[in-house]
Amino acid sequence: MAGKLLYAQSGGVTAVINTTAAGVLAAARDHGVRAYAARNGILGVLREDLIDTGKESAAALRALAHTPGGAFGSCRYKLKTPETDPAAYARLIEVMAAHDIRYFLYNGGNDSADTALKISAYARRSGHALVCVGVPKTVDNDLAVTDCSPGFGSVAKYVALGVREASLDVASMAESSTKVFVLEVMGRHAGWIAAAAGLAARGPLDAPHLILFPELPFDEDAFLAKVADTVARVGWCTVVTSEGVRNAAGQFLAEAGTRDAFGHAQLGGVAPVLAGLVKQKLGLKVHWALPDYLQRSARHIASATDAAHAEAVGRAAVEYALAGRNGVMPVIERRRDAPYRWAITPAPLAKVANHEKKLPRAFITRDGFGITAAARTYLAPLIHGEAYPPYGPDGLPRYVQLKNAPVPRKLVPWPGG
């Protein structure tokens, strides 16, 4: 088949974005299409910094499927409009043409769908034969149209598991030590990850006892009252907070202005702010945790459902590209909740780009501190199953480091750097 396929990773990486990459490369090989990858997302295209995935061994490509992070490098780079930055678009097309790239697959979130859409439209207008397909990915689960986003199910499993494990620890110690535990999870604008922590609870006395969502303003009095009441009833209390919780004035609690001894602004976290509040106002011993990247790179406990989604969108993206379906994204469609049934279908990138799917109010309990049965029904299948990586004799997972052999350059360097 004529023409090559170019795959690139964009935005924050996940535990299973490489599972998608492995799906893309396997499907391309099945079709006899040569596949390149761009180093560091769209930056690699602009810089003509391309990787020949054909130089990797079959074993390395198999291991890619269970390796976290972004194997080809990712980027945070917002492409402007063609009107604002025509040189960038001309360069993208020049690089694609120089390497006979006919299919461009961009694996990312909202911004990346927007980038893929812009390139797709520009190529069509400029008469260049390029098929652009978006591939979904984000731990935040805030992509529109798709029922869920690959990467979310694994971080959801990680946080629900973390709440269950750490709460057993707190329960053991509460009589004479820590009584309140605060866990801060990702999700600056949408509370999906915080909501997933709610799956740890099976009954009304189970942790987490409070979840703080970015969708609702923080109410200090209600928060402290519920923590105090929980400690009185249960003996201890676990709080899960989204990093994006804001006060009634709209300010992030994490930026509430913590300073070090020299008056320098500290790099915040909501958890230490809430922990300080609990200690000062309630006089309770408190611990807090902020797993940060540990949560989105935890391939060792990836959800099997999530890994299956991730591979399937990668494979489907190649099918759509080769079928000439320009400007689409494979999305996950839910057919049934229990037993969980799903399928991959194409959606127009225009419907995905620049939309943000917030947690519905109906997924949050009336008091604002928990998740509803509807939320549980939606979330439960996404953390089902364990997609364990293989381990080596060193007691650690056998994660692969690809060779990432560069494709020889054919053009002059991009002046953009």
Next chain:
Amino acid sequence: MAGKLLYAQSGGVTAVINTTAAGVLAAARDHGVRAYAARNGILGVLREDLIDTGKESAAALRALAHTPGGAFGSCRYKLKTPETDPAAYARLIEVMAAHDIRYFLYNGGNDSADTALKISAYARRSGHALVCVGVPKTVDNDLAVTDCSPGFGSVAKYVALGVREASLDVASMAESSTKVFVLEVMGRHAGWIAAAAGLAARGPLDAPHLILFPELPFDEDAFLAKVADTVARVGWCTVVTSEGVRNAAGQFLAEAGTRDAFGHAQLGGVAPVLAGLVKQKLGLKVHWALPDYLQRSARHIASATDAAHAEAVGRAAVEYALAGRNGVMPVIERRRDAPYRWAITPAPLAKVANHEKKLPRAFITRDGFGITAAARTYLAPLIHGEAYPPYGPDGLPRYVQLKNAPVPRKLVPWPGG
């Protein structure tokens, strides 16, 4: 056999302290000895708050072996000397006698070994037929005599795994986003856990690039120079810091005086302090993580070696108790590094109590930021193998909540509360 066995858990819990409990209960049952547990450690004995483990189902006791936390409750309670608090000792003996307890197994760290030793000596002097046996446990690995402490291998595996996973994430994003990642791990006085993070590295460019140990004073200039140099050479940098790192004046960095906007002292962490330093002095984008209890409760990725140690010390403690070996503790003796071979042997509690095993200087590289080959040889076998818990249809481990049926009280309440 006449007389009952009483088992209690003390101090910070671990991912495998219940594996030890399961070993104790299985061995007691094998010998036909009734086993009670004290609720919340020695406090449960003082309060005559005892649990009849005979009321648990066989399935629950099997599940206990893979459940993190302390199933009977733990405590932070330092028993004074018999001279200072004779009433407490009289009460302990009174409770033991009232319930015909002849064997007392206390599962904990340094302080708990001291408690077991004091009770053992007091019982002998007062002519009460009680055999006291200590059972080792601590994530800090700072217990003397034993080659390692049950609980440490699992947290060691967790931190090495976390460094490897999160560093793949950082490496993917470094070109246009985060360049430095700081992971704070437990270990206030001994750097064993921090050292274990070093197992993630296979070559000189691998993460972690810097480890900060509580055994060495923090040198800000050397730290910043090494971070800057690593970012220049590798493109990014992972730092692991022990929570117990101190400056040259002996102050904990975590207590360097961070304040919120209202001037209240914040509940610190070293990681945000170091992250602030990197941002202010080097101008690099930085992320930090502080897993806190997540690390010591991570039964989902427990080390199989650690779980085997934990069960073995539990079983051996029962054998020693029934053989009348008063005042001993089963310890782990290393017979060979590779292939790893070990055995359980008895050690006098007097040699374990109130000693603290620091990380040897020979385990730290000359520059103070890494681990030596000797450290790797010691640490490597301790994280070998994965002792996975079974999972339920909810996608989470099947951890057990015991019934913890109380033993009817026979005495008046303890005035100590």
